[in-house]
Amino acid sequence: MNPLLSVRNLTVRFGETTAVDDVSFDLPRGGALGIVGESGSGKSVTCRALMKLLPSVAKIDGAITFDGDDILGASEAKLNTLRGKRIAMIFQSPASHLDPLMRIGDQVAETLRKHTDLKGRAIQDEVLRLLDVVRIPDVQRCARAYPHELSGGMKQRAMIAGALACKPDLLLADEPTTALDATVQKSVLDLLAELRRTQGLSMIFVSHDLGAVARVCDDVLVMRKSKLVETGKIRDVIENPQHEYTQMLIASHPDRLRLHKPQDVARAAPLFEVKGVQIRYGGGSILDSLMGREGGFVAVKGASFSVQRGEALGIVGESGSGKTTLARSLVGLVKTAKGEILYEGSPAEPTGRNRAAYLRDVQLVYQHPYEALSPRICIRDAIGEPLRRHKLCSPKDIPAKVADLMQQVDLAPELGDRLPAQLSGGQCQRVAIARALAMDPRVLIADEVTSALDVTLQAQVMDLLIRLQKERGLTMIFISHDLAVIRRLCNSVIVMRQGEIVEAGPTADVFDSPTQDYTRTLIDAIPRLDAAPA
Amino acid sequence: MKSLRFIVSRMLQSVPVLFGVSIVTFLLMIATPGDPIRLLVGVRASEETIALIRDRYGLDDPILSQYFTYLGNLLQGDLGASLRFKVPVSDLVGQFYPVTLFLVVYSIILILPPVVVLSVWSAKRPNGLADQVIRVLGVMGLAIPVFWMALLLARFFGVTLGWFPVSGFGDTFIEHLHHLFLPALSTAIWVIPILTRNLRSALLDEMNRDYVLAGMSKGLGEAQVFRTHVFPNSVLPTLNLFAVIVAYLLGGSVIVETVYAVPGMGKLMVDSILARDYFVVQGATLVFALTTIVVMLAVDLISGLIDPRINT
Numbered sequence: 103m104n105p106l107l108s109v110r111n112l113t114v115r116f117g118e119t120t121a122v123d124d125v126s127f128d129l130p131r132g133g134a135l136g137i138v139g140e141s142g143s144g145k146s147v148t149c150r151a152l153m154k155l156l157p158s159v160a161k162i163d164g165a166i167t168f169d170g171d172d173i174l175g176a177s178e179a180k181l182n183t184l185r186g187k188r189i190a191m192i193f194q195s196p197a198s199h200l201d202p203l204m205r206i207g208d209q210v211a212e213t214l215r216k217h218t219d220l221k222g223r224a225i226q227d228e229v230l231r232l233l234d235v236v237r238i239p240d241v242q243r244c245a246r247a248y249p250h251e252l253s254g255g256m257k258q259r260a261m262i263a264g265a266l267a268c269k270p271d272l273l274l275a276d277e278p279t280t281a282l283d284a285t286v287q288k289s290v291l292d293l294l295a296e297l298r299r300t301q302g303l304s305m306i307f308v309s310h311d312l313g314a315v316a317r318v319c320d321d322v323l324v325m326r327k328s329k330l331v332e333t334g335k336i337r338d339v340i341e342n343p344q345h346e347y348t349q350m351l352i353a354s355h356p357d358r359l360r361l362h363k364p365q366d367v368a369r370a371a372p373l374f375e376v377k378g379v380q381i382r383y384g385g386g387s388i389l390d391s392l393m394g395r396e397g398g399f400v401a402v403k404g405a406s407f408s409v410q411r412g413e414a415l416g417i418v419g420e421s422g423s424g425k426t427t428l429a430r431s432l433v434g435l436v437k438t439a440k441g442e443i444l445y446e447g448s449p450a451e452p453t454g455r456n457r458a459a460y461l462r463d464v465q466l467v468y469q470h471p472y473e474a475l476s477p478r479i480c481i482r483d484a485i486g487e488p489l490r491r492h493k494l495c496s497p498k499d500i501p502a503k504v505a506d507l508m509q510q511v512d513l514a515p516e517l518g519d520r521l522p523a524q525l526s527g528g529q530c531q532r533v534a535i536a537r538a539l540a541m542d543p544r545v546l547i548a549d550e551v552t553s554a555l556d557v558t559l560q561a562q563v564m565d566l567l568i569r570l571q572k573e574r575g576l577t578m579i580f581i582s583h584d585l586a587v588i589r590r591l592c593n594s595v596i597v598m599r600q601g602e603i604v605e606a607g608p609t610a611d612v613f614d615s616p617t618q619d620y621t622r623t624l625i626d627a628i629p630r631l632d633a634a635p636a
Numbered sequence: 637m638k639s640l641r642f643i644v645s646r647m648l649q650s651v652p653v654l655f656g657v658s659i660v661t662f663l664l665m666i667a668t669p670g671d672p673i674r675l676l677v678g679v680r681a682s683e684e685t686i687a688l689i690r691d692r693y694g695l696d697d698p699i700l701s702q703y704f705t706y707l708g709n710l711l712q713g714d715l716g717a718s719l720r721f722k723v724p725v726s727d728l729v730g731q732f733y734p735v736t737l738f739l740v741v742y743s744i745i746l747i748l749p750p751v752v753v754l755s756v757w758s759a760k761r762p763n764g765l766a767d768q769v770i771r772v773l774g775v776m777g778l779a780i781p782v783f784w785m786a787l788l789l790a791r792f793f794g795v796t797l798g799w800f801p802v803s804g805f806g807d808t809f810i811e812h813l814h815h816l817f818l819p820a821l822s823t824a825i826w827v828i829p830i831l832t833r834n835l836r837s838a839l840l841d842e843m844n845r846d847y848v849l850a851g852m853s854k855g856l857g858e859a860q861v862f863r864t865h866v867f868p869n870s871v872l873p874t875l876n877l878f879a880v881i882v883a884y885l886l887g888g889s890v891i892v893e894t895v896y897a898v899p900g901m902g903k904l905m906v907d908s909i910l911a912r913d914y915f916v917v918q919g920a921t922l923v924f925a926l927t928t929i930v931v932m933l934a935v936d937l938i939s940g941l942i943d944p945r946i947n948t
Contacts, residue, residue, distance in 0.1 A: 203943055204864075
């Protein structure tokens with residue numbers, strides 16, 4: 103039988119750079135193929151080339167045949183009868199791939215209006231049915247909602263509903279779960295696997311996470327630096343990787359990393375003590391005071407915890423659970439409404455007059471490395487900035503100090519003159535860490551530092567943090583929605599849900615015998631390499 | 637329900653602005669050099685007459701009580717009387733304001749279609765030939781001062797070719813259109829490039845958004861994606877600039893109305909300033925301010941209609 107999709111010697115060039123280099127593969131009808139690789143490996147470009155959705159500057163060679171039709175040679179008009187109708191696509195960030203000004207229902211209906219003869223009422227009914235297929239609760243409300251009124255997971259479901267509208271033969275999923283929380287990711291993956299079974303959908307699933315691919319696909323392609331390095335059944339590839347890159351990819355998966363034994367902590371007076379902290383956004387308007395209420399939105403409700411010297415504490419929870427807000431309040435980026443923060447036994451005022459001295463001890467590293475660095479300051483100056491600003495050493499010692507810091511985070515000295523845009527995400531995150539270390543802090547708060555990174559880089563940054571903690575005796579507060587990361591790094595963990603701490607304790611206890619269902623859901627959501635396909 | 641609350645809250649927000657406007661126009665009178673009574677009674681009136689009239693007009697009252705009298709009159713629509721024409725200022729405004737409004741609306745009608753056509757045309761092929769030509773013409777339109785452009789147009793189309801009258805307003809609607817064509821055109825020539833540049837860059841930004849790719853992946857085709865997704869998203873920033881420009885056009889009417897001798901608010905304002913007709917100046921300022929507030933409010937409401945993220 104002819105394969106549904108056949109790709110031969112696909113090569114895509116953007117000017118001088120080759121984004122995809124001589125890639126060939128087949129997809130049988132009803133099959134599911136995963137494409138795995140780090141960012142910049144050409145996996146997304148490959149995926150887009152299958153629909154010929156590349157900018158006009160791209161030079162495409164090779165052949166793509168979809169059900170007997172030549173894709174690359176087809177006219178735009180011919181392609182538009184295939185796109186959306188027979189080949190559909192879903193994207194990484196549902197927030198930016200949905201038109202903010204159009205109701206969800208209308209965006210789902212677009213494909214129906216274009217490719218089917220349905221009219222008026224029938225379209226409405228079909229949209230509601232599709233939203234129901236992707237398990238959206240309260241479909242009526244959702245169809246009328248605008249994208250900003252829905253959560254990330256709901257938006258991704260709506261996008262999938264739009265893609266399924268014309269019963270396509272092939273679904274291209276370009277990192278559909280990367281921007282989502284672990285729990286939401288799991289539910290979307292389950293949905294895709296189920297749709298595959300029930301709708302007989304063929305699928306190409308692009309991801310940097312082998313664990314996610316393993317949940318949905320039978321076969322896998324591993325790409326690196328625009329080339330195909332390995333193909334095969336996903337089980338075989340995971341259990342018996344041939345190429346050294348695949349071996350590294352699998353070894354970097356949080357599932358396969360050896361558990362790091364966090365250093366023991368002396369039971370003494372805690373370094374940090376947070377007592378009943380409450381944080382609210384908004385509120386306090388004239389109307390609120392007239393009504394005698396507090397108003398606004400409570401992001402953190404009475405959080406209390408303590409951190410020992412040299413300890414690594416993990417804070418986990420879904421997005422919106424208040425973990426980032428809590429971390430920001432520790433460095434005074436957010437004001438607390440109630441409660442107090444004790445540092446070394448005395449009240450710390452992160453927004454008060456003595457904040458400079460306090461913040462020198464407590465440093466925060468942010469989630470998105472590119473956004474946390476000024477795009478126009480070379481990294482040598484970025485790392486040196488706190489030294490200059492706080493006069494931590496004499497001006498002539500700054501270059502040596504910066505070089506020392508760069509060496510500590512494994513950055514090659516010649517990178518010093520580059521701008522953040524000329525570095526990879528992992529390198530930028532190292533710069534951000536080095537900049538925080540310039541203050542010689544005692545506490546490092548890491549807010550989702552690995553979430554925006556590929557698995558291989560994630561593993562490297564984690565190793566770096568473990569080493570720094572050991573060398574410098576740092577106390578760390580580690581915030582993540584990725585429990586595998588927390589498990590690897592932290593002595594103890596607190597679990598947050600909707601602004602409240604629902605569970606806390608030593609990491610091993612919480613992970614092995616969680617008392618809350620919520621914690622269990624979080625743990626179950628970790629994508630595993632050895633899990634059976636859903 | 638939610639949009640109603642949005643409308644009401646926006647309207648409530650303009651109340652303090654209105655107060656500010658009334659205070660400023662009131663202070664305008666207080667701070668102007670010269671005694672209005674002198675203008676009213678002439679230079680040869682005796683000191684007693686002046687004292688009598690000052691007392692009658694309440695000019696010896698404390699400033700605060702004068703302000704509240706002024707505010708009370710304003711609320712009843714009483715703007716005072718013109719010293720020159722001896723008629724209520726509100727009558728003058730009623731007579732001159734529609735002309736300016738006609739001119740501004742006429743200008744807007746001449747402005748919007750070319751802005752949309754030119755910016756879409758430029759954005760189709762950025763830095764292509766059309767884009768370059770439109771940019772050069774735009775810079776020229778911006779660089780020529782309005783009064784100079786107005787004079788050139790009046791000279792060429794009005795005097796040399798005789799196609800359009802160079803002054804006045806006419807009596808019928810068709811005559812209005814005929815008379816005000818050149819004034820509206822001179823205004824449009826410098827506004828079109830501003831809005832075109834703004835809309836062009838907004839279009840280019842939006843064309844690179846992710847939802848465009850998503851739309852293409854649905855097989856909608858470039859034309860439909862542009863029409864239904866890119867264009868509505870690009871209009872918002874231009875709309876806000878447009879509001880500022882409309883407000884400016886009202887004030888800017890002073891120049892074109894003077895050049896073309898159009899009997900509108902701008903002309904009334906200039907003539908009244910020259911004749912030291914203070915109450916008319918005060919009334920006209922107030923009307924300009926009110927119109928600006930209404931325009932801004934309207935644009936806010938329209939933005940709220942287009943963008944659901946605003947009215948929450």
